[in-house]
Amino acid sequence: MNDKHILVVEDEAITRAKLVGYFQHAGYRVSEAENKSQMMVVLENHHIDLVMLDINLPDEDGLMITRNLRSHSNIGIVLVTGRTDSIDKIIGLEMGADDYVTKPFELRELLVRVKNILWRISLTEQKSVIATEDEEDDDLFHFGQCSFDIPKRKLLKNNIPIKLTKAEYDILVAFVANPSRVLSRDRLLNLIEHRVDAPNDRTIDVLVRRLRHKIEDNPKEPQIFTTIHGEGYLFAADIT
Template sequence: MGKLKQILVVDDDQDIRELLAQYFTKNSFDVITAEDGIEMDSQLSVHQPDLIILDIMLPGDDGFTLCQRIRQTSNVPIIMLTANSDEMDRVLGLEIGADDYIAKPFSPRELLARIKALLRRTQFANQDSVAEEANTKRRYYCFANWKLDTQQQVLLDKNKKVFPLTGADFQLLMLFINSDDKPISRDQICQSLHGRDAFANERGIDVHLSRLRNYLGDDAKSPNIIKTVRGKGYLFIAPTKSED
């Protein structure tokens, strides 16, 4: 049997931590928990979880702050828990680097399904990256003063400063780079990032696109990298070259 996937649950509600730990363990996951940012940092100093469940409402640093901190050094998949039905909480979570979100109250079964789907997409994205690298023997893609490292899943600017990408950001950027100068539809983006059960009109797609554009310094009104094509989707217009 292979090594179990490890999940870090960060929530100040002890009942939720114990419930999820028990449920995920029964479903063949290794589970570690933390009640706040301090304990989360302690766990991350000795563990490298495959996925993090991160509550927004926490004592001390909230989930948004912790998500931003994680994204400075890691592209580990993050699912945020929110007790607020307001769309802004969900949008903000996606904007700062979360890969998915689920509103409280939730069923552990639904959360487990989201975890498995996200891990599956992450695994497939990594496999596609490795397979593509093996076939093309290229590690880097250069465009618009950026260099994408497909092994490390990071961007380097012209000064060689490193910018880690989330799994979703990397997946979306690779989707554009491999588009062969053809527009990518919202349905294609939705399928790539969220799986078959997602809807192409969901706000999350706009958030992912906006975040990637902001990350690349690309103005949607006068784009140099990603252009909106009315009725067709989005076109990657930056000249791209690959390197070993």
């Protein structure tokens, strides 16, 4: 039996029941809510590892809920939406969602995405182990106040684990592997297009902005991820 606890927030009773039943059958502990009010009650009374959140809720927009959750928590967030406009998906990423699926969705694919997110979260929760590790490794990079272990997918700033989504991790790897070299948006897109539905230049800008907020001391005046107008982005930090 999986010890991870998933919260399904969906106002459509049939869709909610389908999601709850499927993930319970997959071995997860599952709670449910049909609106934000019920969701908050569950979050206050249980440790939830991941929220599966419908964008169109009756009492508050799911995008705003995502932003509020992410402002104080590293909980996994998967947006479930019936909207087909790609801008909503980009905004969802910008607000802090880990992933999103569009209705109608394939349950098996959704399960794989949820497993990947929970696995990434579990890495950052091993704080005591991570913080005390002091080993030399050819794939351990230091820049600024950060250390980045690529094989272990561990990013620390001031010895505090920083959670990265898969797309953020992929782009950070590209930057670290190409220091002081301008990377175009097209090149960065090639690294994540198999991970993100309908990626575009805006997707890259969103992900770089999120990395700035997680890594830069002053995201408004970035010293590590610098913009080269008309060309792309440059990783300007010294790497050891």
